[in-house]
Amino acid sequence: MTGTRSQTLEPPEQSLQAQAAISLRGIEKSFGAFTAVRNLDLDIASGEFFSLLGPSGSGKTTVLRMIAGFERPTDGSIELGGEMVTDKAPFERKVNTVFQDYALFPHLNVAQNVEYGLKLRKVPRAQRQQMVNDALEMIRLPQVARRLPSQLSGGQRQRVALARALILKPQVLLLDEPLGALDKQLREQMQIELKQIQREVGITFVFVTHDQEEALSLSDRVAVFNDGRIDQVGSPADLYERPATRFVASFLGHTNLIEGDLARQLLGAPGPFSLRPEHVRVAPSARAANDQQASLTATVREVVYTGSCTRFVASTPSGADIIFQELNGASTQPPQRGAEVVLEFDRRHAVAI
C-alpha cells in the first residue's frame, strides 16, 4: 500500500516526460527557397510561461503558427500533451491563439466574440452566458459586452482577445506579440495583468515577443531565436547572467564583448567574454589588480543619463570600448566626459561565450 503511494507521489522519469505540454522534434520549415526554421527541438512544460524571443524574421512566429496548426512543418513532428498533432488542422488541436492584431470578428459584439468558440462546441445557452460573464469579469470589462470591437481601445481589444481564447480552456495558450500594438505604459500594465491571469488559470502560455525586457520580466523560461535556430533556452537569470553565445549576450540587454589582446591581458584567455555594464565600476582609488579583480584605464567618451542610472562609454588606450553603468544618487562624483578613469570588475562576472 505504502509502496504504491510513494510511487504516485514520485512519478518515474517517463511520466515526467509525458507531462511536456509541447514537444517539437526536428522541426524544419521552408517557404520556397527561404528556410524560416532549421532543425529545432523544444520541450515546453505544462503550466509554464514560456517565451519565444528573437528579432523579426528569426522564426519565432513561424514556430508559434506551426504549434497552432496554421503552418505545416516541412519536416519534424509536433506533440501536444503527448498527442501527435503534426498533420492535424487548427480546429483539431487543444490550443488557442491570441493574435497580434487580435482578429476579433468586426460584425460581432464583445460578448458574441467571446462566445464564438463555445457556440461551436454546442455549450448550452445558459451555461454559455454564465461563462462569458465570468470571462469578461476576469478581464475586468463586463461593461463593454454589447460593444463592437471598433468601439474599444487597443488595450480593451487585447483583453477581449485574451478572454475569447481562455474561455475555451485550452491546454496551451499561444500569444503572438499580443502587446506589440500598445503604447509603453499600457504594455507594462498589461504585462502584469497577463502574468496574474496566467498564474490564476495555470494554463501553459507560449509567448512570442521581440522585446527582451518583456520576455525576461514575464517568463519562467525563454528560448532565444537567431536566424531560424534556438541559441539558448533557460530561465531569464540563466540567459542574462550566463549567455551561451555572442548573440544571446548582445540581444539581452547591453554587454561588453571582451576579446583578443584585451581579454588576454585582463582575463588570461583570448575569449570572447561577455561582461555586463553593471558589473564594471570606477575603482575607488588606485588599487592593484588581484586574483578576483581585473582593472584597466580608459577615457570616458559618452555619458548617457537614463533616469535610474547613468551609462558611460569609455575607450581603452588600445581603442576598445567599455560600457559601464552607475546607479544615480550614489554619493560619489560621477566621472565627466573626457576624464581618465580606472575601471575594475570581478573576473567571475566575465562569462566566456
Next chain:
Amino acid sequence: MQLSRTAKFSLGAFAIVAMAGIYLPLLLVITNSFNATTSGAFPIQDWTTKWWVAAWHNEGVREALWTSIKVASIATVIALVLGTMISFALARYEFFGKHTVNLLVVLPIALPGIVTGVAFSNTFKHVFEPLGIGLGMLSVIVGHATFCVVMVFNNVQARLGRVNRGLEEAAMDMGANLFTTFSQVTFPAIRSALIAGGLLAFALSFDEIVVTTFTTAPGTETLPIWIFNNMSRPNQAPVVNVIAAVLIVFSMIPVYLSQKLTGDDRD
C-alpha cells in the same frame, strides 16, 4: 487642387458636352418609342403608346427575351462557380504557372468578340457536331461564360486581397472546421463581391451580340439578335425602340446595384 474659374467653367462645359454625346441618343430612342409615325421622323408630331402595347404582345420579342434570360442566368451561374474557384486558387495558393493562369483567365474580356465567336463556332461545328452537340443554346451559353467568368473573377479576387485572413484563422483556432469557417467568415466577407460580379456578368451576357451571332443557330434567338434582325424592317422599327428603351432602364439596375455593393463595404 484649386482650379481657376475659367478652368472650372471649361471643364464643366466639356463634361456636359461629353455626357450629352453619350446620353442624348439614348433619350432619342426612348422618346421615339412614343412616336406615332413609323419613320421615326423628328420632331414628334403625334404621341402614342401603341408600340408599347404591340411590343408587349409580340411573340418574337417574348421568346427572345426568355432565351436571353435563360442564357444570361446559366452563364452567370457558371461564372460564379468557376470565377470564385479560380480566384481562391490564385489568391490563396502558390503554384507553378500562377501568373500565366491569371492572364489566361482575364484574356477573354480583352479578346475581340469576333475572335471568340469564330473560335467557338469552328469548335462546335467541327468537333462537337459530329458528336451530336451542334450550335445552339449550349454554345451560346459557353461562349458567354468565357467573359462572364472574368467579371466574377476580378471582383472576388480584388475582395480576397482585402479580406483579413486572420479572421479565418481565428475561427479555425476556436474550433470552426473548413466548412463553418467558409460559411461564417469567408463567404459573408466576399458576398457583395459575388453579387456585384454576378450582376455585371448577367448584364454583359444580356446585351451580347457578336459572340452570339457566331455561336447561335436558327431557333435560338436572343433579344439583341432579335433587335438586330428587326431594326431594318419598317413596321418593326418602332417596337425595336420600345425594347431598347426597356433595356436601357433594365441595364441600369444591375450596374447601379453592383457599384453600390462594391462601394459599400470598402472600409
